[in-house]
Amino acid sequence: MKKQIPALVSLLVVAAVLCVLPFVLSDYNVSLAAQVGIFFVAVLGLNILTGYTGQISIGHGAFMAIGGYTTAVMSRDHHTNLVVTMLMAFAICFVVGLIVGLPALRFSGVYLALVTFALAVSIPNIPNQYSTFLGGVGGVTSSEEVSNLWIYVAAWSCSALLFLVAWLILRGRVGRAFRAIRDSEIAAVASGVELPVYKTLAFGISAAYAGVAGSLFVLATNGFAQPSEFGVFLSLQLLIGAAIAGLGSLWGVLAGAAFVGLLPQVSTSVPVIGAEHGRDVIFGAAVILVMLLLPDGFAGLVARLRRLARA
Amino acid sequence: MERAETSPIAGLRARGGAIDGGSAAVVLLLIGAAIFLLVGCLRSTAFAQYTVQGLALGSVYGALALALVLIYRATHVINFAQGELAMLTTYIAWWLMEKGLSYWAAFAATLVIAFVLGTLLEVTLIRPVQHSVIAVVIVTVGLFILIDGIVNWVWGGDFKFMQSPFGNASFDVGGVAIRHQDVGMVIVVFASVVLVWALFRFTKLGLGMRAAALRPAAAALVGVRVDSMLAIGWGLAAVLGAVAGLMAEPSQIFLSPTLMQPILVYAFAAAVLGGLESPAGALVGGLLIGVSLTLIVGYVPQKYIGAELQLPLAFAVLLLILLVKPSGLFGRREVRRV
Numbered sequence: 001m002k003k004q005i006p007a008l009v010s011l012l013v014v015a016a017v018l019c020v021l022p023f024v025l026s027d028y029n030v031s032l033a034a035q036v037g038i039f040f041v042a043v044l045g046l047n048i049l050t051g052y053t054g055q056i057s058i059g060h061g062a063f064m065a066i067g068g069y070t071t072a073v074m075s076r077d078h079h080t081n082l083v084v085t086m087l088m089a090f091a092i093c094f095v096v097g098l099i100v101g102l103p104a105l106r107f108s109g110v111y112l113a114l115v116t117f118a119l120a121v122s123i124p125n126i127p128n129q130y131s132t133f134l135g136g137v138g139g140v141t142s143s144e145e146v147s148n149l150w151i152y153v154a155a156w157s158c159s160a161l162l163f164l165v166a167w168l169i170l171r172g173r174v175g176r177a178f179r180a181i182r183d184s185e186i187a188a189v190a191s192g193v194e195l196p197v198y199k200t201l202a203f204g205i206s207a208a209y210a211g212v213a214g215s216l217f218v219l220a221t222n223g224f225a226q227p228s229e230f231g232v233f234l235s236l237q238l239l240i241g242a243a244i245a246g247l248g249s250l251w252g253v254l255a256g257a258a259f260v261g262l263l264p265q266v267s268t269s270v271p272v273i274g275a276e277h278g279r280d281v282i283f284g285a286a287v288i289l290v291m292l293l294l295p296d297g298f299a300g301l302v303a304r305l306r307r308l309a310r311a
Numbered sequence: 312m313e314r315a316e317t318s319p320i321a322g323l324r325a326r327g328g329a330i331d332g333g334s335a336a337v338v339l340l341l342i343g344a345a346i347f348l349l350v351g352c353l354r355s356t357a358f359a360q361y362t363v364q365g366l367a368l369g370s371v372y373g374a375l376a377l378a379l380v381l382i383y384r385a386t387h388v389i390n391f392a393q394g395e396l397a398m399l400t401t402y403i404a405w406w407l408m409e410k411g412l413s414y415w416a417a418f419a420a421t422l423v424i425a426f427v428l429g430t431l432l433e434v435t436l437i438r439p440v441q442h443s444v445i446a447v448v449i450v451t452v453g454l455f456i457l458i459d460g461i462v463n464w465v466w467g468g469d470f471k472f473m474q475s476p477f478g479n480a481s482f483d484v485g486g487v488a489i490r491h492q493d494v495g496m497v498i499v500v501f502a503s504v505v506l507v508w509a510l511f512r513f514t515k516l517g518l519g520m521r522a523a524a525l526r527p528a529a530a531a532l533v534g535v536r537v538d539s540m541l542a543i544g545w546g547l548a549a550v551l552g553a554v555a556g557l558m559a560e561p562s563q564i565f566l567s568p569t570l571m572q573p574i575l576v577y578a579f580a581a582a583v584l585g586g587l588e589s590p591a592g593a594l595v596g597g598l599l600i601g602v603s604l605t606l607i608v609g610y611v612p613q614k615y616i617g618a619e620l621q622l623p624l625a626f627a628v629l630l631l632i633l634l635v636k637p638s639g640l641f642g643r644r645e646v647r648r649v
Contacts, residue, residue: 056445103633109387110383110389110587113448114579122623122626240453243445243446280456280459280461281457281460281461281464283456284454284460287449287456288436288453291440291453292436295440
C-alpha cells in the first residue's frame with residue numbers, strides 16, 4: 001500500500017489542477033484543454049493496444065470517425081441525449097473493434113500496421129459513397145450545440161472514468177495476459193493465454209475508447225461530423241501520441257495527449273512559415289526531435305527521473 | 312539453411328535469384344491472370360487500352376513498393392515517408408527544369424540528389440533510434456508530415472506543370488492506341504528495377520548489402536560494414552522512389568504536394584500483396600493492383616463502385632488474399648522461435 005501513495009498523490013494533483021483550470025482559463029484556452037482531454041481518452045485507449053499488447057494500429061482515427069458519426073447521426077435523426085450517444089459510440093466501436101481484431105489474429109507487426117492503415121484510409125470515403133445517410137462531403141450536423149465548458153467537463157470526466165477502467169483492466173489477469181502477448185506470443189500461448197480472446201479484446205477496448213473520443217471530437221467542432229476531419233492525419237496523430245506517451249505512466253499519457261492535442265493547434269500561428277504550413281513543419285520537426293531525444297517516450301523519461309531521484 | 316548459418320556469404324550466393332520461391336497455386340493464379348488479360352486484349356480494344364494503362368500505373372506502384380521492400384528487408388521497418396520523399400524529389404526535378412535544365416539532365420541530377428538525401432536521412436535521423444521499431448516508425452511518420460509542410464512552404468500548394476518526357480503521341484497497334492507515355496513509364500521503371508537488381512546480384516557492394524540485411528551479425532563478422540550498407544540501402548530506396556515520382560507525375564497531369572499519397576497507399580498494398588520480403592513480389596503486386604484497378608474503374612458502373620469506394624474495395628480484396636496467405640503471394644512463412 002505504501003508504494004501506491006506517490007501514484008495516488010500525483011493522481012490527486014492532476015485532478016485538482018483539472019478542477020481549477022476552467023476558472024482561470026479563457027474560453028478559447030478551455031477549448032484547447034478540452035482538446036487535450038479528448039486526445040487523452042484516445043491515446044489512453046491506443047496505449048492499451050500498442051503499449052500493453054504490442055499491436056501497432058495506424059487506424060484508430062477510423063474508430064474516432066465511427067464514434068463521431070454515431071453521435072452526429074443519432075442527434076440529428078433522433079435527438080438522442082448526447083451522453084447516451086457517447087455510450088452508444090462506446091458500444092458500437094467496441095463491437096467494430098472486436099471484428100477488426102479478428103484479422104489481427106492472422107497478422108502481426110508490420111502487416112497489422114498496414115491493414116489498420118488501410119482502415120484509416122478507407123473509412124473517410126464511406127460517408128461520401130452513402131451521402132444520403134451520412135451527409136457526403138458536407139458532413140452531418142447534430143441537433144444540439146454545446147459550450148466549450150460542457151466539452152471540457154465531459155472530456156475530462158470521460159478521461160477520469162476511462163482511466164479508472166483501464167487501471168482496473170490492466171492491473172489484473174487481463175493486463176497480465178496483454179503484457180504476455182506483447183513480450184512473446186508463443187510464450188503466452190504456451191502459458192495458457194488464449195490469444196484470440198485477448199487480442200480481439202484489446203482491439204475492442206481501444207476502439208471503444210477511440211469511439212468515445214471521436215464522439216467528443218465531433219461535439220467539440222460544434223456537433224459537426226465531416227469526412228475530412230477524420231483523415232489519415234488524425235490516425236497518425238493518435239499513434240504519435242501513444243509513442244510519445246510511452247508505457248505505463250499517467251504523466252506519459254498526459255504529455256502525449258497534450259503534445260498531439262495542442263501543438264498542431266498552437267503552431268498554426270507561427271510567423272515566417274505561414275499559417276497552414278506552419279502546423280506541418282513545426283509538428284513534424286517536433287515529432288522527430290522528441291523521438292530522437294526520448295525513444296521510450298515520456299514514460300521513459302519519468303522512469304529515468306525516478307531512478308535519479310532514488311539514487 | 313544450415314549451410315547458410317555456417318557460411319552466410321556462400322549461402323547468399325547460392326540463393327541469389329530475385330524470386331524466393333512461391334507455391335504452385337500462386338504461379339497458377341498468375342498464369343491464369345496473364346491468360347485472362349491476353350484473351351481480353353485480343354477480343355476488345357477497350358480492354359487492351361485499359362490493360363496497357365493499368366500496366367503503366369502498376370509499374371509506378373511497383374517501383375515505390377520496391378523502395379518500401381528494400382528498406383523493410385534491411386531494417387524490418389516500413390518507411391512511411393517514402394511517398395513524400397518521392398514527392399519532394401519530383402519537386403526538385405521540377406525546380407531544376409525551371410532553372411533551365413533539360414528533362415533528362417534534371418532526371419539524372421534528381422536521382423543523385425535523392426540518393427544523397429536518402430543516405431543522409433538514414434545517418435542523421437534513423438540510425439540514432441534504430442534499436443526501437445516503434446521509434447523508427449514514428450520518426451518516418453514525422454518525416455511524412457515535415458516534408459509535406461516544407462514543400463508547401465517552399466513551393467506552395469498550387470499545381471505545377473512539368474513537360475512530359477515522352478510527348479502526347481501514341482502508337483497504333485491493331486486499332487489499339489498505346490500512348491508513348493505509358494510505354495515510356497514501363498520502360499523507365501523496369502530499366503531502373505533491372506539496374507538495382509543487377510547491383511544486388513552481381514556486385515560486391517550488392518552482396519554486402521544482402522548480407523547486411525539477412526544476417527547483420529554474421530555479415531559484420533566477415534567484414535561487411537553493416538551501417539554503411541543500411542545507409543546505402545536508404546539511398547537506393549530514395550532513388551527508386553524518385554523514379555516512381557517522376558514517372559507518376561505525367562499520369563497525374565500536374566504536380567501537387569499530394570501527388571504521392573494515393574500512390575503510396577497502393578504501393579503499400581502492392582508490397583503487402585507480394586509479400587514484404589520479396590522484391591519480385593512487390594513489382595508483380597504493383598502490376599496486379601494497377602491493372603485490376605483500371606479494369607474495375609473501366610467496367611463496373613459508377614453506381615456500384617464509385618471512385619469513393621475504389622480504395623476500400625482494393626483493401627477488402629487485399630485483406631481476403633492476406634487471410635488466405637498471411638505472408639503475401641511471394642512471402643515465405645517465417646518460422647518463429649521463442
